[in-house]
Amino acid sequence: xxxxxxxxxxxxxxxxxxFAVGLTLNPREIPSALINKAAPEFSLPSLEGxxxxxxxxxxQDPDHIIVVNFFASWCGPCRIEHPALEALGQxxxxxxxxxxxxxxxxxxxxxxxxxxxxxxKIGTDLKGRNAIDWGVTGTPETFILKDGIIRYQHIGPIxxxxxxKIQTVIKELQQ
Amino acid sequence: xxxxxxxxxYLALSLNVAAIGVDKNRLSDPAQESRAQQIMxxxxxLVCQNQSIVESxxxxxxxxxxxxxxxxxxxxxxxxxxxxxxxxxxxxVLLKPPFKAATAILWLGPLFLLLIGGFFVFRYVRQxxxxxTPEPLSPDEEKRLKHILRDSEK
Amino acid sequence: xIAELGHYMLVLALGLAILQxxxxxxxxxxxxxxxxxxGQPAAYGQFLxxxxxxxxxxxxxxxxxxxxxxxxxxxxxxxxxLYKISGVWGNHEGSLLFWVVFLALFGALVAYFGRGLPKSLxxxxxxxxxxxxxxxxxxxxxxxxxxxxxxxVPFEGNGLNPLLQDPGLAFHPPFLYLGYVGLSVVFSxxxxxxxxxxxxxxxxxxxxPWTLLAWVFLTIGIVLGxxxxxxxxxxxxxxxxxxxxxxxxxxxxxxxxxxHSAIVVEKRDTLKSWTILxxxxxxxxxxxGTFIVRSGIITSVHAFAxxxxxxxxxxxxxxxxxxxxxxxxxxxxxxxxxxxxxAPVSRESGLVINNLFLSVAAAVVLYGTLHPLxxxxxxxxxxxxxxxxFNLVFGLLMIPLVLVMxxxxxxxxxxxxxxxxxxxxxxxxxxxxxxxLMTLYVTYGGEIMPVVWMGVGVWLLLSMFQxxxxxxxxxQVPFKNSMSRLMRQPRSSWGMSLGHLGFAVGxxxxxxxSSWNLEQQKVMNIGESMTIGDYQLTLDxxxxxxxxxxxxxxxxxxxxxxxxxxxxxRPESRTYISxxxxxxxxxxxxxxxxxxxxxxxxTQTSGRWAMRVYYKPMQVWxxxxxxxxxxxxxxxxxxxxxxxxxxxxxxxxxxxxxxV
Numbered sequence: 009x010x011x012x013x014x015x016x017x018x019x020x021x022x023x024x025x026x027f028a029v030g031l032t033l034n035p036r037e038i039p040s041a042l043i044n045k046a047a048p049e050f051s052l053p054s055l056e057g058x059x060x061x062x063x064x065x066x067x068q069d070p071d072h073i074i075v076v077n078f079f080a081s082w083c084g085p086c087r088i089e090h091p092a093l094e095a096l097g098q099x100x101x102x103x104x105x106x107x108x109x110x111x112x113x114x115x116x117x118x119x120x121x122x123x124x125x126x127x128x129k130i131g132t133d134l135k136g137r138n139a140i141d142w143g144v145t146g147t148p149e150t151f152i153l154k155d156g157i158i159r160y161q162h163i164g165p166i167x168x169x170x171x172x173k174i175q176t177v178i179k180e181l182q183q
Numbered sequence: 184x185x186x187x188x189x190x191x192x193y194l195a196l197s198l199n200v201a202a203i204g205v206d207k208n209r210l211s212d213p214a215q216e217s218r219a220q221q222i223m224x225x226x227x228x229l230v231c232q233n234q235s236i237v238e239s240x241x242x243x244x245x246x247x248x249x250x251x252x253x254x255x256x257x258x259x260x261x262x263x264x265x266x267x268x269x270x271x272x273x274x275x276v277l278l279k280p281p282f283k284a285a286t287a288i289l290w291l292g293p294l295f296l297l298l299i300g301g302f303f304v305f306r307y308v309r310q311x312x313x314x315x316t317p318e319p320l321s322p323d324e325e326k327r328l329k330h331i332l333r334d335s336e337k
Numbered sequence: 338x339i340a341e342l343g344h345y346m347l348v349l350a351l352g353l354a355i356l357q358x359x360x361x362x363x364x365x366x367x368x369x370x371x372x373x374x375x376g377q378p379a380a381y382g383q384f385l386x387x388x389x390x391x392x393x394x395x396x397x398x399x400x401x402x403x404x405x406x407x408x409x410x411x412x413x414x415x416x417x418x419l420y421k422i423s424g425v426w427g428n429h430e431g432s433l434l435f436w437v438v439f440l441a442l443f444g445a446l447v448a449y450f451g452r453g454l455p456k457s458l459x460x461x462x463x464x465x466x467x468x469x470x471x472x473x474x475x476x477x478x479x480x481x482x483x484x485x486x487x488x489x490v491p492f493e494g495n496g497l498n499p500l501l502q503d504p505g506l507a508f509h510p511p512f513l514y515l516g517y518v519g520l521s522v523v524f525s526x527x528x529x530x531x532x533x534x535x536x537x538x539x540x541x542x543x544x545x546p547w548t549l550l551a552w553v554f555l556t557i558g559i560v561l562g563x564x565x566x567x568x569x570x571x572x573x574x575x576x577x578x579x580x581x582x583x584x585x586x587x588x589x590x591x592x593x594x595x596x597h598s599a600i601v602v603e604k605r606d607t608l609k610s611w612t613i614l615x616x617x618x619x620x621x622x623x624x625x626g627t628f629i630v631r632s633g634i635i636t637s638v639h640a641f642a643x644x645x646x647x648x649x650x651x652x653x654x655x656x657x658x659x660x661x662x663x664x665x666x667x668x669x670x671x672x673x674x675x676x677x678x679x680a681p682v683s684r685e686s687g688l689v690i691n692n693l694f695l696s697v698a699a700a701v702v703l704y705g706t707l708h709p710l711x712x713x714x715x716x717x718x719x720x721x722x723x724x725x726x727f728n729l730v731f732g733l734l735m736i737p738l739v740l741v742m743x744x745x746x747x748x749x750x751x752x753x754x755x756x757x758x759x760x761x762x763x764x765x766x767x768x769x770x771x772x773x774l775m776t777l778y779v780t781y782g783g784e785i786m787p788v789v790w791m792g793v794g795v796w797l798l799l800s801m802f803q804x805x806x807x808x809x810x811x812x813q814v815p816f817k818n819s820m821s822r823l824m825r826q827p828r829s830s831w832g833m834s835l836g837h838l839g840f841a842v843g844x845x846x847x848x849x850x851s852s853w854n855l856e857q858q859k860v861m862n863i864g865e866s867m868t869i870g871d872y873q874l875t876l877d878x879x880x881x882x883x884x885x886x887x888x889x890x891x892x893x894x895x896x897x898x899x900x901x902x903x904x905x906x907r908p909e910s911r912t913y914i915s916x917x918x919x920x921x922x923x924x925x926x927x928x929x930x931x932x933x934x935x936x937x938x939x940t941q942t943s944g945r946w947a948m949r950v951y952y953k954p955m956q957v958w959x960x961x962x963x964x965x966x967x968x969x970x971x972x973x974x975x976x977x978x979x980x981x982x983x984x985x986x987x988x989x990x991x992x993x994x995x996x997v
Contacts, residue, residue, distance in 0.1 A: 013610075013666065013667045013668075013670050013671070014667040016614060016617075016618070016663040016666060016667070017660065017663035017664055017666075017667050020621075020659055020660055020663050021660070023707065023711075024652070024655070024656055024660065025714075025715075026707070026710055026711045026714040026715055027628070027632075027652055027655075027710070027714075028652060029714035029715070030710045030713065030714045031632060031645050031648045031649060031652065032645070033713055033714060039273070039719060040273070041269065041270060041271060041272055041273035042271070110242070135246070136242070136243075136246050137246070137250075140243075140246060140247070140250065140271060141271060142271070143271040143272050143273070145229040145230055145243055145272075146230055146243070206858055209858075224724075224725065225725050227721055227723060232579070233577055233578075233579045233580075233723065234577070235723070235724070238572055238574065273719065274719070274720060274721065275719045275720070275721045276721070277721055277723075278721060278722075278723025278724060278725050278726070279723065279725035279726050279729070280708070280720055280721060280722050280726060285712060285716065285718055285720060286708070286720060288704065288708075289704060289705065289708050289722065289726070290730075292700070292701065292704055293697060293700075293701045293730055293733075293734065296697045296700055296701075297693070297694075297697050300693045300696065300697060301693060304686075304689055304690060304693050307689065308679075308681045308686045308689060309681055310678065
């Protein structure tokens with residue numbers, strides 16, 4: 009009898025706690041389903057169109073941490089994160105690869121020409137199907153891999169303040 | 184945080200872009216197309232607010248619809264197609280939550296609540312009259328009672 | 338200057354609210370008449386001042402005073418006047434001001450109509466009403482001040498979202514807020530009753546009209562929103578189980594349960610603690626809705642600008658109000674002693690069962706809405722709950738609910754004989770089965786559940802007619818007599834009949850339009866045709882059109898149906914000046930058997946047009962049914978028996994002789 013009367017209060021208390029925690033969360037952040045899973049098999053043409061630009065074989069590199077970045081020339085935030093990508097590309101023990109998402113190769117090329125090309129290798133995903141295999145929902149998105157296994161996903165542009173976190177993840181993986 | 188409003192509105196209105204997408208590659212077999220529609224209704228448009236990929240014109244939704252249709256044509260079962268989506272996007276892509284330990288309350292809850300509620304209702308509706316002695320009246324109330332009885336006798 | 342005046346009015350209103358919150362409560366405790374009397378003038382004054390503040394804000398919008406921050410953010414000098422005004426409440430700050438004006442309004446109404454109430458009850462009710470108001474005033478003045486000025490005045494405003502420049506949507510928030518805030522009155526009554534330690538039938542007589550009023554407003558608000566979504570959003574969707582939609586639906590479900598529960602309190606002097614709990618929960622859901630929209634905690638199309646700081650404030654406010662109420666309930670509910678009894682088969686038990694299903698439905702919607710958040714916050718797992726879940730579970734719950742509804746109206750008070758019931762309902766049950774079979778035949782190859790729902794909906798419809806028929810002794814006495822009986826029915830029974838009838842009509846419409854709709858898409862050149870169902874559509878032409886603050890592309894579509902009807906449809910795709918967004922104004926042609934919904938737009942390739950057509954069977958039944966429901970509510974409200982007049986406060990002889 010007593011329990012029944014306090015039940016509404018208890019239920020509300022639970023909801024309140026959930027709300028309080030919820031305020032600290034971002035409902036639009038959806039964690040990747042591919043964490044700790046192997047990257048999908050793929051083979052993408054290069055921007056010039058004459059050869060293979062990037063394939064899953066490139067991700068199997070025991071000596072480096074691989075960073076794969078999905079970008080597009082029509083993507084505004086991609087411009088914002090460009091300096092962060094350059095820094096990543098120049099980090100020791102890191103190889104930065106790019107995948108152009110639903111972008112005309114000519115446009116991607118001029119985009120990289122004007123901003124500078126931070127990528128060691130680039131593949132182009134004209135129809136966006138490859139991106140779907142990675143669970144990508146838009147650009148930019150960045151994945152950090154070790155030994156071909158996806159270990160970390162960053163959705164959205166990498167702001168300067170977020171570089172610390174990325175660098176930490178990379179360092180941990182290097183050990 | 185207010186700058187978030189504009190992106191949210193843009194996102195919401197991506198439903199209403201003047202360029203209306205038209206599914207050019209609908210399946211010719213109506214049974215297959217209807218199966219496709221059923222599956223698509225269960226898949227969330229990941230760049231929209233609470234819509235399925237059937238209702239949205241967003242690029243990703245169009246791509247995912249094409250994939251569903253291709254896979255049906257290729258002979259995949261409903262389950263295989265759903266698994267294809269969840270292995271890439273996680274359970275979040277499903278608008279109908281799968282039945283798992285985590286969603287047990289969600290699915291079993293209603294039945295549970297009905298049974299418990301029903302039990303209490305049953306008990307309540309069947310209760311025997313309780314013979315309780317009424318509380319004695321206070322002197323004030325005694326006076327009022329006398330007054331009322333006197334009035335009603337008139 | 339006006340804005341500063343408005344700001345000042347708001348602060349004054351807060352001051353009065355504080356007075357109204359403190360003194361009447363202390364006065365009721367001490368039985369100090371003078372302190373209790375502070376309630377009324379404070380309530381009237383609070384209303385006047387908050388209304389003045391609202392007027393000041395409205396004025397700023399009307400004259401497009403862009404030095405006021407909210408006006409600059411949300412308005413535009415080229416907007417039509419109606420939308421400049423509706424823009425006042427189309428944003429976070431303005432809608433909060435709306436909330437407090439309505440809170441104060443209802444407080445003033447209770448002060449006025451409650452002159453016959455026992456003094457201490459009225460004092461406590463006004464006090465609690467003011468306490469809620471204080472929370473909102475503080476929230477506004479501290480975090481969301483609508484009268485904030487901009488140091489650099491822009492030349493032009495940012496313009497309102499073009500989606501909101503629409504009559505349906507302009508009126509949707511006011512009605513919704515009237516509903517939400519209307520529930521605050523029953524909430525205050527419930528808390529006052531807990532504090533006083535008693536609930537008697539007089540209290541229930543008070544709760545019913547106020548709940549009914551709030552319920553009517555809430556229904557209108559929800560239906561307006563659905564109707565707007567239907568014709569505005571380009572695919573004829575009218576309900577998406579979006580978290581904010583759910584946030585308006587939950588209080589509606591609970592208010593409906595409360596309405597019925599209060600009847601049992603009034604008739605049998607029992608089910609009291611449950612009714613009080615419902616009253617608290619109903620308003621809690623109103624507050625919850627406020628939280629969800631403004632805190633950024635759940636993604637939704639409806640969300641206002643999100644801000645965790647504001648979210649924190651509202652959350653603490655919720656904890657205080659809701660947590661406090663539930664605590665009070667836990668401590669004081671045992672003071673409410675049960676009264677009369679009723680048989681297991683009776684109208685009362687029917688109402689109790691109705692409450693069971695409505696409450697479970699509300700709980701399901703609540704949990705489904707919160708599950709993603711709970712899953713993320715408590716377990717770190719992102720889970721998604723969408724329309725398929727709600728449609729399935731809610732739809733299943735509706736079946737027993739509707740059956741009990743159709744059965745319950747035939748049950749007598751206190752004790753209802755089962756035998757006569759079976760005989761009464763034989764005919765309509767047979768007819769509904771027939772209707773179900775016909776539906777099955779017409780939709781053969783489709784799903785089975787809609788057929789079941791249709792049968793159930795038709796059964797309810799017939800049951801309501803049957804009930805009315807037996808009440809006026811139709812076919813048992815001369816027709817003229819039946820008609821005069823009909824006219825002499827008390828308004829509240831009209832209300833009951835219309836309310837349930839409207840629900841049945843709406844239900845049938847919902848089943849049809851959700852289950853058997855058609856869709857066709859085609860990329861067309863001018864002159865090409867396409868077919869859908871019994872209709873053939875030809876794109877005759879596409880013209881450019883200019884509106885007051887938009888430019889549009891309009892399709893001229895001639896439509897012919899196989900039964901000879903033909904008409905011209907003119908769907909548009911609009912681009913607004915003040916923002917790069919476009920909206921589709923679908924052309925809707927409505928008939929009783931279904932709506933044809935046509936949308937036209939550009940394709941990527943020039944010269945060709947994309948046309949989408951939807952056929953929605955019996956869509957208009959939903960709108961008609963809801964209107965009938967609302968009419969029923971209004972009829973009941975106008976019944977003198979439930980008038981908010983004095984419940985025989987002075988005639989004590991009456992209450993003693995008041996036989997149950």
